[in-house]
Amino acid sequence: MAEERSQPSNETLLIVTGCFASLANRFANPQVVLPWLYNYLGGPLFLVGFLAPSVRLGSLLAQVTVVPSLLKRPTRKWAYVASVSVSAVVLVMISSTMWGMGRTAGLVVFFLCLLLLGASSGVTALTMQEVTAKTLPRDRIGRVLSLQVSVSGMILLIVMSALMYFQTDIKNGEHKSLMMLLAAAAWAMAGLTFSRLREPASAVKESTSAWSEIVSGWRFVREIRWFRRFVFVRSLFLSVGLATPFYSVHAAREFSLTAHSLSLIVIATGITGVLSAPVWSRILQRDPRRALFRSGLFAALAGLIVVIHELRGDPHPLVYMVAFAFLQLAVQGLTQSSKTYLALMCPEDDRPRYLAISNAILGVLGVMVSGLVGVLAGSVHIYAALVLLVVLSLAASAAARSLYSPQEEK
Numbered sequence: 001m002a003e004e005r006s007q008p009s010n011e012t013l014l015i016v017t018g019c020f021a022s023l024a025n026r027f028a029n030p031q032v033v034l035p036w037l038y039n040y041l042g043g044p045l046f047l048v049g050f051l052a053p054s055v056r057l058g059s060l061l062a063q064v065t066v067v068p069s070l071l072k073r074p075t076r077k078w079a080y081v082a083s084v085s086v087s088a089v090v091l092v093m094i095s096s097t098m099w100g101m102g103r104t105a106g107l108v109v110f111f112l113c114l115l116l117l118g119a120s121s122g123v124t125a126l127t128m129q130e131v132t133a134k135t136l137p138r139d140r141i142g143r144v145l146s147l148q149v150s151v152s153g154m155i156l157l158i159v160m161s162a163l164m165y166f167q168t169d170i171k172n173g174e175h176k177s178l179m180m181l182l183a184a185a186a187w188a189m190a191g192l193t194f195s196r197l198r199e200p201a202s203a204v205k206e207s208t209s210a211w212s213e214i215v216s217g218w219r220f221v222r223e224i225r226w227f228r229r230f231v232f233v234r235s236l237f238l239s240v241g242l243a244t245p246f247y248s249v250h251a252a253r254e255f256s257l258t259a260h261s262l263s264l265i266v267i268a269t270g271i272t273g274v275l276s277a278p279v280w281s282r283i284l285q286r287d288p289r290r291a292l293f294r295s296g297l298f299a300a301l302a303g304l305i306v307v308i309h310e311l312r313g314d315p316h317p318l319v320y321m322v323a324f325a326f327l328q329l330a331v332q333g334l335t336q337s338s339k340t341y342l343a344l345m346c347p348e349d350d351r352p353r354y355l356a357i358s359n360a361i362l363g364v365l366g367v368m369v370s371g372l373v374g375v376l377a378g379s380v381h382i383y384a385a386l387v388l389l390v391v392l393s394l395a396a397s398a399a400a401r402s403l404y405s406p407q408e409e410k
Helices: 008-027 034-040 045-071 077-098 103-135 140-166 171-195 210-223 225-236 244-252 259-286 288-312 315-343 351-379 382-400
Strands: none
Touching: 008 077, 008 103, 008 140, 008 171, 008 244, 008 259, 034 045, 034 171, 034 244, 034 259, 045 077, 045 351, 077 103, 077 171, 103 140, 103 315, 103 351, 140 210, 140 259, 140 315, 210 225, 210 351, 225 315, 225 351, 225 382, 244 259, 244 288, 244 315, 244 351, 244 382, 259 288, 259 315, 288 315, 288 382, 315 351, 351 382
């Protein structure tokens, strides 16, 4: 086990895989790009709140059902390869919704694809966390996660700048379709790279039902203090993870729906990716709880920028680029700190169950919270939803200070 963990090629392969995965997530970001595509298809505002829940619902179902089969396999990387292959196919299907389909048919196919994309992303996230924790030394996990985001951000900047420079006359629909196809190609490359990983064998456990896994995981919530507190705090941080689609659709309706308007937002998130490594890497190595605390503050700042600027009138796209940059920084901090914290705290043998029940609880709550915020945005005003998200982000930051340290008694 120690020899496998020390293999430098594993670290390199994980960085390259993470770069491709991050590129795919940026080209077809369910939080940023897919809401713009939804708006392009003519989707109504009151359904915006169900974009993220559709992805989360698919992720929830997949993660709960995949754990039994995952635990009885000594090598678990192939589940990742299969899931990213599904993602690539689904993104090609999403690209097709813009050509030859009516509004209603396109939206139906779009939401079905979101469920499939969520299912594959749920398996992808769980298996990546599990295999990363198995193949890397504990003190290298935070650095590798940060490098994945940083390097992929630099590549994204190059690709998006080239698209804007060489395809100045590209139509809006063609631009979004091309981004879906680029994301599909990136997922395929991520699967190919991950398949070459030298994964140490895990102890094979007896296969159980999905319901048994839920019951077993719920026991962890009831009996393990640090985990119960993490689930509570992470639930508050749903305000960070669920915020982006509302900002994205609002920006799409506020400004001209040109190809370059979306490119500017994607470039802003790419720049954030490049800068995220020095922001998060050292914090994660010292204490992932500090990164979690700061991510809530960044999300609240993004919301305040948009709300205050809108109240002044005459909104400007550059201000939204800044807001999306802070929001993306918050989401990256939340994702990386949560993964690092669980990797450090979870017992190795039961890690998949901890990950699955955590994601299941957050998935259920995410569906409910997203739906409520979406109804608030559609029935009252989008600003009411944004203000609520800001308040919850601040509350989440305050709660992050109550988490147990990896060095404390758990």
